[in-house]
Amino acid sequence: MDCIDLETCEVFQGAEGPTAPLICVIDLPEHPFGIAEAAQGRRASVARIPIAAWGDNLTPWPEPGLRDGDAPFGGHGDRTLRELLDSVVPALERCHGIRPRALAICGYSLGGLFAFHAFCRDAHLIACASLSGSLWYEGLVEDLERHPFDGAGRYAYFSLGKKEPRSGAPIMRRVQARMERCAELCRAYGCDVDIAMGPGNHMQHHQERLEAGISALDSFLGRQDDGHDTMCPD
Known part of the structure; x- marks a missing residue:
């Protein structure tokens, strides 16, 4: 597959x-998060989806790098989304004997940007968690304003470290304002929304934010109607 290494994907089956x-x-294939630990004791199943070249494969459209001399962002996120839903999830179903009745997505940093953009783009994903998500990304809010979606019965969770708006490249310092605008639009489109502000900066408290995000998704999914049709296309 082009973006996702299916052989290193893992599934931790829920209760x-x-x-x-x-x-x-x-x-991240190179520096994996503690997903196995965060998946313990959940009602929902959790799949680890390693994606290489985050700057290319998780961004929604091409944009220049953050600073002069930085590599540009590739903007292949929509291709990654189609690979995830059309190929990877069905393959995980076959390999692990699962047939999930609902799908959600979670990511950190550029993974959080991708998770949120994917949620907005595809109604098969009924919930998302954008953890310290790169929602400062140029054009994201404007795209969401231009493309309203039906959020009824869906859920978005956002988290951010309190120090994040005060660090990084200038464009990154607008992350809290952009996150709050994304949350406002999601509510306007009918979604349930939660925002969690925690301690630290972008490079701290990864595990705590991951566990809180998965917990929020697990709680929401546990309240949903088992018969709700949210399957990926075969």
Whole structure:
């Protein structure tokens, strides 16, 4: 596959068994998050989805790098989304004997940008968690304003460290304002929304934010109607 290494994907089956909802967590192959630990004791199943070249494969459209001399962002996120839903999730179903009745997505940093953009683009994903998400990305809010979606019965969770708006490249310092605008638009489109502000900067408290995000998704998914049709296309 072009963007996702299927062989290194993992599934941690939830307490509700093969038909439990599935939370797809975007991961770094080189520096993996503690997804196995965060998946313990959940009703929903959790899938680890390693994606290489984050700057290319998780961004929604091409943009210049953050600083002069930085590599540009490739903007292949829509291709990655189609690979995830059309190929990877069905393959995980076959390999692990699962048939999730609902899908959610979770990611950190550029993974959080991708998770939120994917949620807005595809109604198969009924919930998302954008953890310290790169929602400062140029054009994201404007795209969301131009493309309203039906958020009824869906859920978005956002988290951010309190120090994040005070560090990084100038464009990154607008992250809290952009996150709050994304949350406002999601509510206007009918979504349930939660925002969690925590301690630290972008490079701190990864595990705490991951566990809180998965917990929020697990709680939301546990309240949903088991018969809700949210399957990926075969």
